Structure formats: C-alpha cells, structure tokens
Amino acid sequence: MKExxxxxxxxxxxxxxxxxxxxxxxxxxGLEGLYLTFTKTIVIFLLAIILGIFKEAIILLIFxxxxxxxxxxxxxxxxxxxxxxxxxxxxxxxxxxxNLNIQKDVILIIGIIGxxxxxxxxxxxxxxxxxxxxxxxMIRKVATTITGSIFTIxxxxxxxxMISILxxxxxxxEDIMVSPLTYKLFKQPYRNYLNxxxxx
Numbered sequence: 001m002k003e004x005x006x007x008x009x010x011x012x013x014x015x016x017x018x019x020x021x022x023x024x025x026x027x028x029x030g031l032e033g034l035y036l037t038f039t040k041t042i043v044i045f046l047l048a049i050i051l052g053i054f055k056e057a058i059i060l061l062i063f064x065x066x067x068x069x070x071x072x073x074x075x076x077x078x079x080x081x082x083x084x085x086x087x088x089x090x091x092x093x094x095x096x097x098x099n100l101n102i103q104k105d106v107i108l109i110i111g112i113i114g115x116x117x118x119x120x121x122x123x124x125x126x127x128x129x130x131x132x133x134x135x136x137x138m139i140r141k142v143a144t145t146i147t148g149s150i151f152t153i154x155x156x157x158x159x160x161x162m163i164s165i166l167x168x169x170x171x172x173x174e175d176i177m178v179s180p181l182t183y184k185l186f187k188q189p190y191r192n193y194l195n196x197x198x199x200x
Contacts, residue, residue, distance in 0.1 A: 063170035073177030111152025124178035132196035
C-alpha cells in the first residue's frame, strides 16, 4: 500500500514537472514521511475513538507538543517503533490514568519528579537534529523545566481531573522521550552534540 502510494504520487508529479533521480529520492523520502505520519495518526485516533478518549487524546497531544518543542527527545527510526511508542504514550497511558482515582498530592509528586528529570535530561537531541550550541541547550533546558513546573502547578491547582492528568501525562511522556534508557533500548546514540564538540 505504501509503495503504491509513493509510486503513483511520484508518477503524477513527474507528469507535470521534470525531476531527476536525486529529486525523486528526496521526493520519495518526504512523501514517505507524510504517509507514515498520516497512517499513524489515523490508527491512534481510531483507537482513541474506540476507547472513548478522542477529546482527551487531542488535548494531550497539544500539551505534549508544547513541552516537546523545547525538550526535543527520541525519534523512532522505524514506523512500527513509532506507532508502538505513540500508541502507548497517547492512548494507553492517559486511558489508564484517567480511570484511576489519583490523589492531588500524588499528582504533585509525579509532576515534581518528572520536572526534575527534565531538568537533568532535557533537551535530548538526535543524530539528525543535534544541539551543539551550549547556550541554546541551556535555554531549552530552562524553558522545558519552566513548562514542566507550570504544568505541575496547574495540575495540582485545577479542579478538573481530566486536565490535571493530561498535563502530568505530557510530562511523563516527555520524560520517556528524553531518557537515556529510551535511546539505549532502541539502540540510538545519546547526546549527539558531543560528536560535534570532539570535531571542534
């Protein structure tokens, strides 16, 4: 299905614009990324609808992307790995937590521990997106820690259990994304900026 989509899309574009072999490879890579993102999103949203947490999944994605923007973190190399991690993070984690009666003080403790973890390990770069600039890394670290603190305080003070849980879930997911253990589990290099410092 994927190859059929890629081939037909490239053939359609080639009809209206002249492209060489190098352009074809770049185009195939970009279209593959769009295809995988689209299909992954459909699967996640379908699961969310089946479990009755579609609205919650959307809100969690918004919260997560806010903290991910500065914290960066792990990117799966394979689409199967990405789908597996995304399903666990955005469907089963919030579904589990939303159905538990977690007390406010526990929410606060999780948020504090999660934010401290972010302070130590965020931002986490990748091979394709290294962060060799020390000043920018520090700015992102501070920004991510502040965001985690705001999420934690909001989760503790708000009287809306759903929003509180989703805020904490976003922190926990980002903790997983920046964790050296996640990189090690999926056999990816951690702190890629060190390679640039060695070359400098």
